[in-house]
Amino acid sequence: MSKPKKKRVRAPIPSESSNSSGGWIALFVALVTLAVFYPALRNQFVNWDDYELLVDNIRYRGLGWAQLRWMFSTFHTGHYQPLSWLTFALDYLIWGMDPFGYHLTNLVLHAANAALFYFLALRLLCLALSERFELADFGIRAAAAFAALVFAIHPLRVESVAWATERRDVLCGLFFLTAILCYLRANAVTKSSSDRRRWLGAALISYLLSLLSKASGVGLPIVLLVLDVYPLKRLGGNAANRLGPGAKKVWLEKVFFLVPAAGAAAIAPLAQYEAGATAPLQQHGVVERLTQALFGLAFYLWKTVWPIDLSPLYELPARVNPFDWPFLLSGAVVATISLVVFAMRKRWPAGLASWIYYLALLAPVLGLIQSGRQIVADRYSYLSCLPWAILAGAGIFYLWRWSVDRHGGGRSADLLVGAGAVVIVLGLGVMTNRQVEVWRDTDTLWKHVLEITDRSTFRSGFAHHFVGRLLADRGELDRAIEHLRLSVEINPESTTFSDLGSALAIRGQLDEAIRNFQAALARNPTLSKAHFNLGSALALQGRVTEATAHFEAALRIKPDYAQAYLNLGKVWAAQGQLDNAIEFFRRALQIDAESAEAHQSLAMALAEQGKRDEAMWHYQEAVRMASRREARITR
Numbered sequence: 001m002s003k004p005k006k007k008r009v010r011a012p013i014p015s016e017s018s019n020s021s022g023g024w025i026a027l028f029v030a031l032v033t034l035a036v037f038y039p040a041l042r043n044q045f046v047n048w049d050d051y052e053l054l055v056d057n058i059r060y061r062g063l064g065w066a067q068l069r070w071m072f073s074t075f076h077t078g079h080y081q082p083l084s085w086l087t088f089a090l091d092y093l094i095w096g097m098d099p100f101g102y103h104l105t106n107l108v109l110h111a112a113n114a115a116l117f118y119f120l121a122l123r124l125l126c127l128a129l130s131e132r133f134e135l136a137d138f139g140i141r142a143a144a145a146f147a148a149l150v151f152a153i154h155p156l157r158v159e160s161v162a163w164a165t166e167r168r169d170v171l172c173g174l175f176f177l178t179a180i181l182c183y184l185r186a187n188a189v190t191k192s193s194s195d196r197r198r199w200l201g202a203a204l205i206s207y208l209l210s211l212l213s214k215a216s217g218v219g220l221p222i223v224l225l226v227l228d229v230y231p232l233k234r235l236g237g238n239a240a241n242r243l244g245p246g247a248k249k250v251w252l253e254k255v256f257f258l259v260p261a262a263g264a265a266a267i268a269p270l271a272q273y274e275a276g277a278t279a280p281l282q283q284h285g286v287v288e289r290l291t292q293a294l295f296g297l298a299f300y301l302w303k304t305v306w307p308i309d310l311s312p313l314y315e316l317p318a319r320v321n322p323f324d325w326p327f328l329l330s331g332a333v334v335a336t337i338s339l340v341v342f343a344m345r346k347r348w349p350a351g352l353a354s355w356i357y358y359l360a361l362l363a364p365v366l367g368l369i370q371s372g373r374q375i376v377a378d379r380y381s382y383l384s385c386l387p388w389a390i391l392a393g394a395g396i397f398y399l400w401r402w403s404v405d406r407h408g409g410g411r412s413a414d415l416l417v418g419a420g421a422v423v424i425v426l427g428l429g430v431m432t433n434r435q436v437e438v439w440r441d442t443d444t445l446w447k448h449v450l451e452i453t454d455r456s457t458f459r460s461g462f463a464h465h466f467v468g469r470l471l472a473d474r475g476e477l478d479r480a481i482e483h484l485r486l487s488v489e490i491n492p493e494s495t496t497f498s499d500l501g502s503a504l505a506i507r508g509q510l511d512e513a514i515r516n517f518q519a520a521l522a523r524n525p526t527l528s529k530a531h532f533n534l535g536s537a538l539a540l541q542g543r544v545t546e547a548t549a550h551f552e553a554a555l556r557i558k559p560d561y562a563q564a565y566l567n568l569g570k571v572w573a574a575q576g577q578l579d580n581a582i583e584f585f586r587r588a589l590q591i592d593a594e595s596a597e598a599h600q601s602l603a604m605a606l607a608e609q610g611k612r613d614e615a616m617w618h619y620q621e622a623v624r625m626a627s628r629r630e631a632r633i634t635r
Contacts, residue, residue, distance in 0.1 A: 029115055029145055033114040036152075046441060047445075047470065059076075071089070109173075110152065110161045121143075121144040125393065128230075147389045149428070156303055157432070158439070235247050287322060292370070293367055294334050295326060295330040297362065310435060318491045361384035465487035465499065494519075495527070517537060528558040531553045531557065539571055562587075566598050569581040599618045
């Protein structure tokens, strides 16, 4: 005799209190997000794009016509982001160059995204569970809040929030989430076609604003089609219905979203190319790019589940071998997940829908069009990993429902599931809070990068090179040379050899410096800086003819190389050929009129020729330029 089935016990569905509680829950999610990321407000600008983008860049500072024209026409640092530049301009007008204000804006935008994502998760969970959004019960709202917190306070979000440069991520996210919410709202309207058109128009405008912030959301048209299949179910259950006459309207309305998406898809790689960040196919082949893409797909999944050893830089190895174990394992993971979600598409449509969304949002940054030094980056997870947070919320809801069904309801079931959710949220919050501290200042940031890269599978030669240059600029030559040697060992690039040679030359080790400059030129004969540095080292050894040849080579490659003209002048002056020396000093000043060294060298040459009045004027200019430079440094 079979046992009678237990009747499912559900929480009551109050109509008014549930509806009004949504705003308070969203506010709670936003406040928790603010609390977790609060340490970011103490962070400084860091020497990792912040200086090039904000500190040393005066072109965005203001809302005049010149600034606005620059914002809407520039590809500065390889991105087209006029709306992000507008927000930076507003920050400057309010805060000047105080990093507090820039970090505050990032944090407020991210907290707003957390609240928006709560409503998005709630609506999607209601659609998946066939519940009315307005009457969603406590379990669904709690699951949506959990999903929003998993998204908002996950350690993978830190790079996008705590890094001032990545304003574009949180601003793009704000309008991207708004666009999806408006689209879902449009498809919830049943009485008025004009209301539906207004919501669709709002979705399109939000999408345009998202693309003007950053092109991360270029895959939105695919996302909307995925939503049409599940959970909206606007497209039929089989291929015939999805392509039939009834589906024509669904497909046609995507054209309005495809047009801006196509524009952004064309502009984004162009911006990277203009910035010189795009790797040529000869350097990074098709097989290597596909291998990198598979690695990226597995990487963000793994770091979502296990967010340990996150780093601001995961450098692309100099050689990508598809048969190395990390790449083989990644390919196996991606293939297995793809097969499983496809095989379970009828029983678990949310799995396939989430996977397609993930692929669509990650595709532009998987390395198929490689730009930059990174093989992966935490910031690329900001929009692409949204479905995993929603699935986490759904998992909590189903666990609570299963507990209720099994035990017939009661406070103990709620407490057990709730305690588990709280432990997960607290764990994420603590890890994120600590990760925010990594971005406190330049030294802390790069110390962390080196700690991670030196124990990782893919060590970063660039990180050691970058730190070596920072130390050399501070005069810490011994430590600088140590890091530059490590960089050469990991990834022997021409620029690294050149910088190592410069540090050795300053320390007086000219023979070894010359060998490094020659190694740099053997790898890249067109490296003007290496020619210049080699010429300078040879001149110090009295090898005048060889030094002159390398200075001239530097000028052939870079005709506006003021320092090369200056050093050529010094070579001629040392040989007593003052007319030639003066000619080169004057050329250096034509290029860089504020060079105190060029003014001083010209003054000395003129004084030797007896031209005292002109020499005195250049001496005075040298003093004035040196004072101005010192004032800029102290400021």
